[in-house]
Amino acid sequence: MKIIIGSDKDGLELKEYVKDCLEKSGYEIVDKTPKGADDFVDSAKSVAQAVVEQEGANGILVDEYGVGSFMVANKIKGAICAVVSEEHSAKMTKDHNNATILALGSGIVGKKLAKEIVDNFVGSEYSGGRHQVRVDMLNKML
Amino acid sequence: MKIIIGSDKDGLELKEYVKDCLEKSGYEIVDKTPKGADDFVDSAKSVAQAVVEQEGANGILVDEYGVGSFMVANKIKGAICAVVSEEHSAKMTKDHNNATILALGSGIVGKKLAKEIVDNFVGSEYSGGRHQVRVDMLNKML
Amino acid sequence: MIISIGCDHIVTDLKNHIIEYLEAKGHKIIDNGTYDHIRTHYPIYGKKTADKVASGEADLGIVICGTGVGITTSAAKVKGIRAALVRDITTAKYAKEELNANIIGVGGRICGVGLIENIIDEFLESKYKENFENDKIIEKIDQIVEDDSQVGDEEFFAEFIEKWENGYYPKK
Amino acid sequence: MIISIGCDHIVTDLKNHIIEYLEAKGHKIIDNGTYDHIRTHYPIYGKKTADKVASGEADLGIVICGTGVGITTSAAKVKGIRAALVRDITTAKYAKEELNANIIGVGGRICGVGLIENIIDEFLESKYKENFENDKIIEKIDQIVEDDSQVGDEEFFAEFIEKWENGYYPKK
Numbered sequence: 001m002k003i004i005i006g007s008d009k010d011g012l013e014l015k016e017y018v019k020d021c022l023e024k025s026g027y028e029i030v031d032k033t034p035k036g037a038d039d040f041v042d043s044a045k046s047v048a049q050a051v052v053e054q055e056g057a058n059g060i061l062v063d064e065y066g067v068g069s070f071m072v073a074n075k076i077k078g079a080i081c082a083v084v085s086e087e088h089s090a091k092m093t094k095d096h097n098n099a100t101i102l103a104l105g106s107g108i109v110g111k112k113l114a115k116e117i118v119d120n121f122v123g124s125e126y127s128g129g130r131h132q133v134r135v136d137m138l139n140k141m142l
Numbered sequence: 143m144k145i146i147i148g149s150d151k152d153g154l155e156l157k158e159y160v161k162d163c164l165e166k167s168g169y170e171i172v173d174k175t176p177k178g179a180d181d182f183v184d185s186a187k188s189v190a191q192a193v194v195e196q197e198g199a200n201g202i203l204v205d206e207y208g209v210g211s212f213m214v215a216n217k218i219k220g221a222i223c224a225v226v227s228e229e230h231s232a233k234m235t236k237d238h239n240n241a242t243i244l245a246l247g248s249g250i251v252g253k254k255l256a257k258e259i260v261d262n263f264v265g266s267e268y269s270g271g272r273h274q275v276r277v278d279m280l281n282k283m284l
Numbered sequence: 285m286i287i288s289i290g291c292d293h294i295v296t297d298l299k300n301h302i303i304e305y306l307e308a309k310g311h312k313i314i315d316n317g318t319y320d321h322i323r324t325h326y327p328i329y330g331k332k333t334a335d336k337v338a339s340g341e342a343d344l345g346i347v348i349c350g351t352g353v354g355i356t357t358s359a360a361k362v363k364g365i366r367a368a369l370v371r372d373i374t375t376a377k378y379a380k381e382e383l384n385a386n387i388i389g390v391g392g393r394i395c396g397v398g399l400i401e402n403i404i405d406e407f408l409e410s411k412y413k414e415n416f417e418n419d420k421i422i423e424k425i426d427q428i429v430e431d432d433s434q435v436g437d438e439e440f441f442a443e444f445i446e447k448w449e450n451g452y453y454p455k456k
Numbered sequence: 457m458i459i460s461i462g463c464d465h466i467v468t469d470l471k472n473h474i475i476e477y478l479e480a481k482g483h484k485i486i487d488n489g490t491y492d493h494i495r496t497h498y499p500i501y502g503k504k505t506a507d508k509v510a511s512g513e514a515d516l517g518i519v520i521c522g523t524g525v526g527i528t529t530s531a532a533k534v535k536g537i538r539a540a541l542v543r544d545i546t547t548a549k550y551a552k553e554e555l556n557a558n559i560i561g562v563g564g565r566i567c568g569v570g571l572i573e574n575i576i577d578e579f580l581e582s583k584y585k586e587n588f589e590n591d592k593i594i595e596k597i598d599q600i601v602e603d604d605s606q607v608g609d610e611e612f613f614a615e616f617i618e619k620w621e622n623g624y625y626p627k628k
Contacts, residue, residue, distance in 0.1 A: 041424045065375045067368045068383060074360035075428040082353040085371045087545040088574045089351040089394055097354045108375060112249030116546040133453045134354060137327035137441050141361035142429055183596045207547045209540045210555060216532035217600040224525040227543045229373040230402045231523040231566055239526045250547060258374040275625045276526060279499035279613050283533035284601055391568060398565030
């Protein structure tokens with residue numbers, strides 16, 4: 001699976017850590033912001049657009065609180081982004097919401113927790129079924 | 143208020159950050175482990191014992207998950223330690239449980255969240271009243 | 285304050301509790317449903333709740349589903365909405381103070397009610413800190429979506445609701 | 457597995473839900489109370505729950521109160537108990553795998569039920585990773601308390617319960 005990542009300057013360190021972990025797990029990483037974008041609007045937009053354009057790709061966004069990236073990524077048509085600080089939501093949002101983008105706050109989650117969240121997100125799959133009507137609704141918006 | 147702090151090596155960086163924040167807020171800090179203890183058993187025991195001995199002092203413990211320090215500090219008679227990763231518990235445990243020691247996990251909480259948790263903890267007060275019977279029960283234990 | 289609120293069928297009881305909690309504090313609530321536990325679809329209620337905020341009918345909005353992700357995402361996709369999904373008070377405060385968030389989302393199967401009450405308190409009580417930096421970021425966020433024709437369109441999801449009722453989607 | 461469980465009056469319904477959840481998975485539950493919503497004191501139930509684990513009557517224990525702090529602290533103060541208060545699955549896994557925690561605590565007003573179920577699943581399913589490092593830390597923790605005379609003493613809190621009933625403590 002291809003994982004497209006990006007962060008602003010505040011999220012740079014955690015993004016690098018997450019990137020390392022994912023590379024060690026064998027994922028193909030596309031880093032949209034190797035030096036950190038000027039702000040989370042830029043990083044979130046570019047990652048969300050790239051994820052929407054590439055069938056099967058996932059995205060990971062980091063800024064200081066995560067919530068800014070969440071706000072922005074969901075403004076891109078077809079993007080479903082979850083900001084998460086525990087593992088259960090990371091799994092469930094893949095399974096139920098077909099979320100393809102995960103946002104993390106570097107000032108909110110520590111590295112051990114961030115790694116588990118990311119592993120749960122990239123390791124889970126959308127289960128379809130009844131959930132598809134809701135995903136179709138989200139995808140019509142904007 | 144005097145705040146007695148300690149960490150193992152994994153918690154050292156977050157402990158230093160918390161220490162800086164508290165010093166800037168004007169608290170008197172006693173650092174029991176300037177270089178980080180060998181393990182969280184040592185740091186938690188020494189901070190918990192010091193807090194119990196000094197009327198009015200509070201303690202803060204950091205290790206990678208926080209939960210090890212919690213386990214250990216509560217083995218000291220008279221110590222009431224809360225391991226916390228959000229602000230509401232940080233307030234409530236002071237107010238209701240008369241907790242005097244806070245444990246944090248450096249791998250679990252980010253710095254922004256850790257600072258808010260610490261501020262809520264040191265800024266709250268025990269409300270006594272009906273809660274005292276429970277605190278008396280805890281203090282009889284061990 | 286006038287607060288627009290919405291939820292899915294997983295957390296209706298929690299939403300009712302929050303409505304009582306906020307009414308006791310003197311707020312006026314617009315309850316966009318859902319009103320029972322019959323299976324329904326979170327984007328309906330996320331959009332309805334957000335539409336009221338985008339149009340100015342409500343000051344702020346609150347959305348709740350199981351994890352919070354689905355309903356807050358649907359709210360975030362309404363032009364003019366800056367929706368914050370949170371699990372801590374620090375982020376709620378930041379979102380209001382720096383990003384002037386106008387919708388807060390929480391997961392009712394993720395957060396307990398004590399923490400949720402405190403998150404909502406912080407969100408309602410914090411004030412936006414107006415300054416050049418914050419204004420600039422907010423303008424940048426708001427400019428991503430140009431078209432506002434979806435705001436207030438109550439028939440927007442009709443095609444999907446009809447398909448659902450006609451058995452187009454599996455019920456499992 | 458035989459699981460010892462306890463709660464205070466704030467979260468009795470949640471405890472009952474967790475008991476059903478675990479019984480459906482085939483576990484045997486020892487329910488140490490409290491059994492209703494009448495105001496009581498968390499250390500009574502934390503200690504009772506922990507005593508069953510310390511004595512070997514139960515394999516593992518679960519304790520719940522509002523924030524989890526009070527009841528988990530009381531469980532932690534029983535000799536032989538390694539109690540972990542958590543709000544995420546990562547910490548639950550760590551506590552079991554590295555510290556061989558035998559009691560898990562959660563806050564019912566802090567965590568939602570979906571997250572709590574997952575935390576408990578992880579705690580029950582993870583296995584202790586026996587190795588020199590972990591064994592050494594655990595021995596160090598267990599050696600802090602020598603006296604085991606409080607374990608199983610059902611009259612231990614009697615003096616405080618009597619004082620409470622006689623109006624020694626304020627009811628506010």
